[in-house]
Amino acid sequence: MSTRLLDDVAAVNLPRQFGLLQKAIDVIGRSNAVHSLHVRGSLAAGTADRLSDLDFIVAVHDPSFGPFLRVIDTLMSAELGALLPGWRDTIVARMGGLGYVFLVPHEGALHQIDLYAVPVSRLDIVLARTKAMPVYQADGERRERNSQVDWLINSTLDRPYTTQELLVEILVLGHMIDKRIARGQRYVAYAEMFALHTAAKNLIKTALAPGSAFYGWYQLAEEIGTTPIGRQCLADLDRLISGQPIPDSYDLTAALTIALELANRAALDAVTALRPAITAYWHYLEQM
Secondary structure (H helix, E strand, O other): OOOOHHHHHHHHHOHHHHHHHHHHHHHHHHOOOOEEEOOOOHHHHHHOOOOOEEEEEEEEOOHHHHHHHHHHHHHHHHHOOOOOOEOOOOOOOOOEEEEEEEEEEEEOEHHHHHEEEEHHHHHHHHHHEEEEEEEEEOOOOOOOOOOHHHHHHHHHHHOOOOOHHHHHHHHHHHHHHHHHHHHHHHHHHHHHHHHHHHHHHHHHHHOOOOOOOOOOOOOHHHHHOOOOOHHHHHHHHHHOOOOOOOOOHHHHHHHHHHHHHHHHHHHHHHHHHHHHHHHHHHHHHHHO
């Protein structure tokens, strides 16, 4: 790792983020699959505040791209203490790789780490579209291009979420909305609140109507409301979307409570698998 490059980043960032940044670089850079790491967003621009994300571009040697993605959840959990599996980010622009969001405790607060994993063969394209700063460069040459990465990326992007992944999405969006509220970013809070509503709707459909032929919000009552549990879930969803479109902290807590009640009703296995993480999540949310 280049000490000078890391010092450049440290010079424009707050101590809390820099400590986690350094730890994340050490952990991720330890993988032989990683060619280089770059930070972008507010950390690279020098505009970070205490709520800012760690926004990484992780360049992975093409032949190692699939194996790296298969272990990233374990790596982030075991080495950095990530509360939840990574959320496959649907907000980040499609730049030829795959984005994941992790919630990681550090110095008494919960921080968001955004990892955009990209095959080395596409790195130049991604760097051209971002103002990223290099913070780590492995020794050795780039390994050869592997045509299988195109199929892997496209199939991953096209794969529907599982109920557990949708529950993780709801929790990650809740954390993101909490930051928007703290910053007074009303428009973004509105957009992310609608995304949370949509994730809750998708969780119901995935759990109760996995073979749905209808798009989005269409035909929910006709399709889901044919069973007692379906009608109960729709009642939960109605309560959720009837909340404030631009939430304050109280509204967000109420929305997350309803969303978890809905998940517990429609996808108990997913909630059970994540229950310890959900308990910790509530603790950190209350500290914001």
